Amino acid sequence: MRNKLLPVCLLVATSVFGQVPVAVDTTSNAKMDALFGRDTTLHTPKDEKMNLDAAYNRPFLRTGKLPISIGGYVEANTQYANTDGVSEGLSFQMPRMTIFMAATINRRIKFLTEIEFEDGTKEINIEFASVDFQFNSLLNLRTGIVMNPIGSFNQNHDGPKWEFVDRPLSSTRIIPSTFSNVGFGLYGKKYTRNWVFAYEGYLTNGFDNSIIANTQNRTFLPAAKVNPNRFEESFNGVPLVTLKAAVKRRKFGEIGLSWMGGVYNKFRDDGLVLDQRRRVDVWAVDFNTVLPGSRTYLNGEFVWARVDVPSTYSQQFGRRQQGGWLDVVQPVLRGRMLGWNTATLNVAARLERVDYNVGTFNETNENIYDEIWSVVPAISFRPSPTTVIRANYRYQWDTDILGNPPARTATFQVGFSTYF
């Protein structure tokens, strides 16, 4: 355990004497600038903002002299899906409404919480509730319910930031976004003229047996999200470690590497040995950039997971998973539109894939499938940077574990998402 923390400590130690933030860049890209025209608790200049900052990098409202800022976002959409010629008809959805509240307890002690209502009130989750102590820009302590910084989406998931109605598949089915746990950790940033470096490291409660014993009939890390006890106690007494390092080249883009790993099973109970310790490890690479000239915004994340599934258990539950998504967003019109002064019209596309079970069958040596491909062309209109109205057409191929002809689904989705 201790040696896993070493890299974090080193990073902290080697960069304690960092520089102070510089120039503020106001060029906006196709991605909205969540800070636009609003007050935030953290005044991070735009080209220093990274996925790490997403939790605070939101529009907040301040009322009077109260030390509390409040904000939130809501999204709603309607969709019509057709799977292999069969449709359940038109449906209206309000997948989530999230409220966040931040308080500056002291100039360098802050509190932020994010509460999400999913599908009406079917699920109410505290996604984030932590106190941050800032020692200097390189060294901050965060404790409470934290968002495990694996990949970029888990940290930077607010609906209004995306041109797509659905959350990316690999970020919700391999990485269990939005995955938050009780724990603590350190984070910080170091600035140079052209670069910004960031690190994060947390110890939290983590996964449980359900990731290989669930009704999805596949290895499914998000199954652990259903366990409400993870906020109360660790399933097995072994903390989940999450580490992320990211670097940003100013005016160019950001790349992040992250790892999350721990023991998922209950290997002992009441002093009795039930099984050997079994690990789950997830690695992710995320990146985003704006192409100069065309101002095309590229954003992507790739993830690999490895789970120690007992060899005598069903091959239905994969030992390795991988997936990823790539979003391309091209602004085509910006400026005054339909009476809005800072409107943008974008065309966009997402290509995504999930392979739930990487490997071959013992019996036949043939590939194990259980995978998804999908493409999502989209049009989005942003009357202002904090609001998006979007129309998506999703075409998806779901192939079963055996590799039989895939189920094909076409979905039309129209919806909006806005900060409030």
Next chain:
Amino acid sequence: MGPTAPREDELLDGPVAGLTPAQSARHLAGDIAFNDEIFTPETGLGPVFVANSCGSCHPGDGKGHPFTTLIRFGHTDSLGQNEFDHGFQIQNRAIPGYEPEQLPEGTPFAKFTPPSNSGLGYLELVSDEDILGMAAANAKNPDGVRGHPNWNLLPGYVTPRPNSRRQGDRYITRFGKKGSVYNLFHQTVVAYNQDMGITSTFDPSDVYTLKSIDPEVSDRKVRDVVFYLQTLKAPIQRNPDDPAVLRGQQLFVQTGCESCHKQTLKTGYSPVAALANTEFHPYTDLLLHNMGPGLDDGYTEGSAGGAEWRTPPLWGLGLAQNSQGGQVYLMHDGRARSIREAIRMHGGEAASIQKRFEEMPAASQADVIAFLKSL
């Protein structure tokens, strides 16, 4: 802009025509239990098992894949007793923390790949009389085809149909590759218990401890699944008017394949209108045939000897690769990787007919295969 539905004749799942709304609702409830209910350790899976849902082994109600193969072992003696305590089927998977069963060394065993489930409601309604009639008609078959039903003991929870034929305390059983199962209810109870380690009030014995435990599936759900199986439609032939298919069908009959793979059977009374008193085309006689030493695994079941297998229905055969992952795995354990190979493996009672097929011109053989693929 969206995907179009696959043609009805490309699918094996789906109900028989003309179900009443109440029957449709039961079919749907059974469909969900069969295809969508995934058992976990929490809901009773195992502790030892082979797979965790009916649908994992019978994808789309079609033939299954070797990764969900069942292994059965042992000889039953003349009293129907197995020489091993732990039942006749290996549960070769276990939930975490448990050890799966191992095949006892030196025991004869057979592997079974999952068959298609479509049209079974029709087969359940063939009368014992018709089955015995087909066996009797073979007495003088010039090609050496014989065949007999499996006479087997029934578990206590199975109530025989009123006019079932008996031999002592044994009844004619017809489901499964050795034809050792009486009806779809019997099959379903056994599947829950032996394939998934799910106990029911009908068979409350835990596969691991062999002791009775609380039921892990409700009576009602078992009955719904049975109704679902009973009301799955019969596979629909594709391109029945294609000239090659028609020529192949004729050759199939002339060659003598039809002596076992009977084209037409008939049902008796059923409360489901579509199933009642009708003819259907399954290409089986529901009888056991000695298929020769090549297919003798030495494993016996009921009155089926090691080399004896129940003629499998050939309907739906052409759709096998849509449920077996783009490949085909035919014969009881999937050892035949093509229809051609499956035919070549016929021995025993089918030997002379198989020889006749081999001696046919290649074009005629291709026609027979085209016919089989249309089923």
